Amino acid sequence: MTPESLSQEEINALLKGGLGGEAEVKLEAEERRALLEFARRQGEAFSRALTEQLGVETTIELGEIVACDAETAGSHVPKRLVAAVAEYTQGLSGRLTSYFAEDEAGVLCGRLTGAEELGPAQQTALAGLMNQTLERANEALSQATSMAIAAGPPSVSLVKSGTPEFKMSLPSTSERLALIGYAYFADEKLQGTFYQAVPGTMIELLVAARPAAAAAAKPMEAPKTPTAPPREGPRARPVVFDELTATPPVDTTNLELILDIGLSIRVELGRTSMKVRDILELGPGSVVELDKLAGEPVELLVNDKLFAKGEVVVIDENFGVRITDILSIRDRIESLR
Secondary structure (H helix, E strand, O other), rough: OOOOEOOHHHHHHEEEEEEEEOOOOOOOHHHHHHHHHHHHHHHHHHHHHHHHHHOOOOOOEEEEEEEEOOHHHHHHOOOEEEEEEEEEEEOOOOOOEEEEEEHHHHHHHHHHOOOOOOHHHHHHHHHHHHHHOOOOOOHHHHHHHHOOOOOOOEEEEEEEOOOOOHHHOOOOOOEEEEEEEEEEEEOOOEEEEEEEEEEHEEEEEEEHHHHHHHHOOOOOOOOOOOOOOOOOOOOOOOOOOOOOOOOOOOOOOOHHHOOOOOEEEEEEHHHHHHHHHHHHOOOOOOOOOOOOOOOOOEEEEEOOOEEEEEEEEEOOOOOEEEEEOOOOOOHHHHOOO
């Protein structure tokens, strides 16, 4: 996926206009795009950091992005919070504050340290997790913008929304803010949400860096062999591919905002399951048999949604897929929502 690609959640946010905030505090379209790219990198970095520390696959989804200020920010977050405040030292300026609900932070810290109380050891563990998240996200953002970006280690404290302490934890008390929501899931007992507050000056810098990001983007090479995704997860439901017929008009409100966005297309050749013993015995020359019959159409998925079916072909030295069945124009638009 190139830096210009957006996830399904990000596309939903653009289609729904979900980035608007209070009437007097607004985000321009270009600012929304820049914030979505920033949020995607932060979310991916948090997911990877938590997965590595716990040894449990963690998924994350973007929530709403709200424009607010110091007076209204407290109405968008839980009452009792754990705040992790980091100061940017290079590339970007200002502070980035991450907020966790106190009870969910207790569960998270309990998995990291073995004790759910939010004492010094637990706060240190959370600071370490967010520091690792920032380092990964800054590295990705640096590569995309060709600009060195770094931040100092975050400091963690307990605050209550709406209090002077909460306002002091915000990146700024005098300028507009963007509040980004994230939802994470590791297992039934470890799931929750957190928020990141981004100041207006940082938003402007992110917008200014976007042209550099576009110039640095490289075309995605076709894979040498189509492979199934390494992680088991929910798949799109089977789709009946109808012939194109006259259909009612499709609501294309805000569709123009995403026409130039790159989407990740994955070809699923097949799947299988193996015992650990068999996996350890694999070596060069081993053959892994998949659950798909020879000649059976492969599936094309766009942002993890079944989009088309086709047959594998070879173009020069690259693999490709000749489409044999595809969703109607109407269904393609609906599948992006």
